[in-house]
Amino acid sequence: MNIIRVSALNTNYIWILYNYSNECIVIDPGEAVAVLKILKRFQLVLRAILLTHNHPDHVNGVSALMQYFPKTIIYGPLETKNNSVHFLVSEGDDFLLLQKKFRVFHFPGHTLGHIGFYSAPWLFCGDTVFSAGCGMFCAELAQKMYESFVKIRHFPCNTLIFSGHEYTLLNVNFAISMLPHDQFIINYRNRVIKLRENNKATVPTTIDLELKVNPFFRCNNIDVKRSLNLSSDIKEKWQVFYELRKKKDLF
Ligand SMILES: [Zn+2]
Incomplete structure (x- = not known):
């Protein structure tokens, strides 16, 4: 498993973990554009999104990412439930x-x-x-x-x-x-x-x-x-x- 750091917004980091089959997990996508750029460049398929908390700069990219990868499974705490989360953890x-x-x-x-x-x-x-x-x-x-x-x-x-x-x-x-x-x-x-x-x-x-x-x-x-x-x-x-x-x- 490898990890890519994506700089986003002003000071945010979005983390992308990927395996050798080019499947990946994105953590706290506060925006989608920067993430999609990396997914395209490395030809990665998004499998899951993990959310740590419900602040806009950590969740605002979710809906746009879901449009590109509708099968993505989302995990997050109860407070993130309005972001199409599948598993409240x-x-x-x-x-x-x-x-x-x-x-x-x-x-x-x-x-x-x-x-x-x-x-x-x-x-x-x-x-x-x-x-x-x-x-x-x-x-x-x-x-x-x-x-x-x-x-x-x-x-x-x-x-x-x-x-x-x-x-x-x-x-x-x-x-x-x-x-x-x-x-x-x-x-x-x-x-x-x-x-x-x-x-x-x-x-x-x-x-x-x-x-x-x-x-x-x-x-x-x-x-x-x-x-x-x-x-x-x-x-x-x-x-x-x-x-x-x-x-x-x-x-
Ligand atoms: Zn925050």
Whole structure:
């Protein structure tokens, strides 16, 4: 199985997995034109679409793709039900696609029904984890997003994380503002700058790397806490996580 990264809209990544029989799966098609171009170029037949959550920049390409490939089977969480989804899936569901096993994980936070698809060693986590950062969430879902991060950190450390956006440069600049003396993050920033200057992607990332460069995986770090200047009523780890997200929003 191979994978193609398609840049779409402003910052989105759409992922296409294909096998040696030229059959493919598309994840989070926020638009159809860019996907159809690749399918044509590589002569791929679309067999399935996987949706992580119901935001327009992740689902808007579905109906046009279905017109070209009407036999495509669509998998998504309950919140995506109005996108011609055939299989509404949730935490723990397993299915086989192109001879590969996929397992569904619930990652609430960015949206309440957000899910991820895992086919070892690949994790398609939509807008949950970004390299050096995390997806947007509202106050009511802060604890759930924190718990989704905890869930993801327990995946094998060589897991490849395929996020839905390229936000790494901004994220890593924020990470440095929180941990200005962390040499690993400084080195990572230099690498990210070079990649982006050459219009190259910084995604997929790995659990191993994110545990080192992503401040949202390091809420317990004493320097992160110091940089946040926390008030005394912040006791829980998820509250620190939320304070970090609020600080990032202002960055
Ligand atoms: Zn989204």
